[in-house]
Amino acid sequence: MDGNINASDIDNKIGQDRPANFSPGAKNILVVGSDSRAGANAKYGKDLETMQSDTLMVLHVAANREWGAVVSLPRDSWVQIAACDRGDGTTSEPHRFKINEAFAIGGTKGDVGGAAACTIKTIEQNTGLRIDHFLSVDFQGFKGMVDAVDGIEVCPEHAIHDKKAHLDVEAGCQTVKGEQALGYVRTRYSVGDGSDIGRIGRQQEFMRALAAKAQEKLTSPAALYDVLDSATKSVTTDPALAGIEPLVDLASSVKDIPEDRLMFLTVPNYPRELDVPTDKANVSWQYPQAQDLFTALAKDEEIDEAELTTVAPVPARSIKVQALNGTGTTGAAANAAEHLRAAGHTVVGTGNAPEASETTTVTYPPGLEQQARAVAVRLRNSVTPQVDPNATAGVVTQTIGTDYSGLRG
Template sequence: MAENTKHRTPRRRGTRIALFALAGLVLVGAGLGGVAYWKLNGNIHSVDISGQLGTARPPASTGGAFNVLVLGSDSRSGANGGLAGGDTGDTARSDTAMVVHVNQAHTAASVVSIPRDTLVPRPACTGTDGKQVAAVRSAMFNSAYEVGGPACAVKTAEQLTGMRMDHFVEVDFAGFAALIDAIGGVDVTTTVPIDDRDSGLHLDAGTHHLGGDRALAFVRTRHGVGDGSDLGRIELQKEMVKAMLGQVGSLGLASNPVAMWKLGDKLTNSLTTDSDLASVSALVGMAQTIKKIGPDQLTMVTLPVAYAVSDPNRVVPKAADAQQLWAALRGDLAVPQAVLQDQPTNPAQTSPSDAATGTWSGTPSDTPSDGTATPSGGAGASARATTVDGGAE
């Protein structure tokens, strides 16, 4: 089913909320136009995606619709080093990847999470050292960022979806945690205990108010709840998005310039964007463009995938369903019902008995025509949980 919040957030004229976050997602308040000082502009880091990729790309979006690739980086550099467990050495990968499609009328958005261990063709890219990296037939989606940075990640996403990524937004661990603290933390509810030594998150069943570090652990947790898969973790990230939207909507930023400045400072410090989006005025302009989109107009899904026969710790797109999904978004249509009906359950919102067996929603387990195995929970799901090396990874 489409991921929608159960309670509509009251509309506030001074606060316009857009969803682009890790793992999730980044919040942009149009009210920040009142505090768009040079300092905030100087906070934002940018990457010249268009300059690096040139013209060999899908055509730019027309008619008002546009697409944004949102990445959460798992870099351990700087302030990221001690956050949320895991170890990637000296490299960084796209820990979270979401394609956000905003419709032509700017009245609805579809968010597609791409599991980071999805095996996809990776195009030739310029490496982070300036050397050429050859195309490969099958590589994990998150490896594109590792070998070639944001531009290679965008190029890989465009090849996978057939859509131009009109914008790019990235947030790292420290930026996400700081942003959560800036909005006063978030409330999340779990119907089962969460105990993950790798991410460091330990929660009893119930509702909890999480600060930045624990919110980051929540969106990175997978070992301590459900079947331990990355697909279940994506569902936790969707829940965090809802919690962030609700919390920002309750702040009353229009009448609280101190809170507005604090959020604006943390927000701009947390972002790396494409060159066209790298200013407060551009971010506020985007927020104004999508001001009619609230939780009830947001559809969040995970790319339909199946376990790879060649490697049970990896997944591959379910060809027919994935192609139907991308075709719908290219045509500015709603997410197909077949995709909505075959989504994983939230491992934190299941009954204890379901959590013990890793139950998934959707169709029963079968073997598609491409020879892959469809995840469906039960005893086999934990054995085939999507993993990569390193701690909370």
């Protein structure tokens, strides 16, 4: 089986400017569902000219192996795409677009490792979370793993007939395998509101059931063999994960996590049209909740899902910010203001701070704590915002210090 696995060295493509590893015993693994149409996947359509990431998830395995989290990153997330090696001798420019474009940029020449490297670089720069490994699975590998555990029961409320996803199932509980299983997690426009967020819900429901069944089945050497045989034939990983021994270790780590402590989450988000009324297709990450999630994972702290979902989103556009220059360097406030606008905030002014400062600060008037935190957590050097009773009403103030290094996301 070792010979089945495709490995791709990505470290030299990610670069050196990476987040610190705050919990060496924990593992953060990028799981990419690739919708490559190469080889046996060609029957799903040949109209794609670039590699695509159909699904993006980060699997966090805690250092004590007593809990884990699977975090879905909506493919339509509007983020800052990192500058990446295209694999053809050129480097892309950093820009804002939906997150799954990173996979296509890095995979310009058809290299899964390059595609994963650009995706990892983009995720790390937007979240501050260090990714330890990647694992890319294509359509055939996914179907094989589902078949290896004898299928998964799903219970759609309505019949689903989706030619694009190759899916025809009736309403009610039933076990799906192979083509039907793949179609169930891929279908989008034929179910519910047709959004990627709705599809993520079905994917997480399916993955939760797959994890539970695998925990039962993987106690059998024969079942473990079948799963690994299917996986290794359609998977690409980084070299450290490219072997039966590390993959079995990973499977064993997840297998022992109690079902009620393996969480399935989606990055908190809201429709981007709340920031940009003309954008009806994409989503913006909800701050400060999104960064709270990534910071908890970086520190290997178990997540309280309720804290991420019980607070109503505050769109970036609704947060008024002024940028003050405390560096003594001309143009620092204007530069920061451009970063804030790019992040979706409404900049109401720039100016010079009353005194010079080495440290960037965020202050706010009473009643704007959540808005201030949404601004503060996006700083690459994150700070704790401070209330200022004398601050301008309705406005968050970001004072730029000499340590300012831009924003995440």
